[in-house]
Amino acid sequence: MEHYTMNLTLKVWKQKNANTAGSFETYQVKDISSEMSFLEMFDVLNEQLIRDGREPIAFDHDCREGICGMCSMYINGRPHGPWHGTTTCQLHMRAFKDGDTIVVEPWRANAFPVVKDLVVDRTSFDRIIQAGGYISANTGSAVDGNAIPIDKNKADKAFAAAACIGCGACVAACKNSSAMLFVSAKVSHLALLPQGDVERKSRVLNMVSQMDKEGFGSCTFTQACEAVCPKEISVSNISRLNAEYIVAGLTSENS
Numbered sequence: 001m002e003h004y005t006m007n008l009t010l011k012v013w014k015q016k017n018a019n020t021a022g023s024f025e026t027y028q029v030k031d032i033s034s035e036m037s038f039l040e041m042f043d044v045l046n047e048q049l050i051r052d053g054r055e056p057i058a059f060d061h062d063c064r065e066g067i068c069g070m071c072s073m074y075i076n077g078r079p080h081g082p083w084h085g086t087t088t089c090q091l092h093m094r095a096f097k098d099g100d101t102i103v104v105e106p107w108r109a110n111a112f113p114v115v116k117d118l119v120v121d122r123t124s125f126d127r128i129i130q131a132g133g134y135i136s137a138n139t140g141s142a143v144d145g146n147a148i149p150i151d152k153n154k155a156d157k158a159f160a161a162a163a164c165i166g167c168g169a170c171v172a173a174c175k176n177s178s179a180m181l182f183v184s185a186k187v188s189h190l191a192l193l194p195q196g197d198v199e200r201k202s203r204v205l206n207m208v209s210q211m212d213k214e215g216f217g218s219c220t221f222t223q224a225c226e227a228v229c230p231k232e233i234s235v236s237n238i239s240r241l242n243a244e245y246i247v248a249g250l251t252s253e254n255s
Helices: 036-052 123-132 151-164 168-174 180-191 201-211 224-228 236-251
Strands: 005-016 023-033 100-105 112-114
Touching: 023 036, 023 100, 036 168, 123 180, 151 180, 168 180, 180 201, 180 224, 180 236, 201 236
Parallel strands: 005 100
Antiparallel strands: 005 023
8 A cells, every 4th residue: 555645734623611602623744644543643733833832632542452432532523534434543643635625524413511621521431331331240250141042143133233332423414412322222232131120120121211311312213323333233233222222111020
């Protein structure tokens, strides 16, 4: 693969906190390698800003291996940028051309208030998980997973749903800021496995209730969420969530 360098114009959202107005600021970066990751390019920019005595741009990151979902950026109108099934940290600069202008924004959702610049508070996802994304576990040694026979088709679907990294791209892409793909992935993962049966009804009711409390919008099934998900979580999980929710509502002891 041919290696080359490029000069770019960056229009980056700057905002002190959720209570202050933000705006775009324009930066120039030069001699950016096509083999750099997008976050490495931001490192270069921040080093340049620090040398110039200016405030660096705040952005979220951790593993930089496409695993943790922290690197949430809206790049040229698409969560995580132009590559399909890719997190921002795994997006490489060869996706762009010399002279390009790149617009970078934080996630836009009431349930994801801006902390600073490109960093948003996604603890709303944590509270949804705390509401029901767990299974009962007896004390003592864990049971060997292979000791419980599970249909391979269900196991594969559960594994695919469990791939969700909770980055919030689905919310950022949805015109309603819905969290249904995220919640449905977490509900499906456990609903498909026998280990999740004990809390099956309370899980879906509590997690959907918490989702609504957090202020996420409703799902109108435009499938924009699936299109931008870096882990390619299927919208079929949303259908499963709806079915689980209806059954739980009709048969729950609390209904």
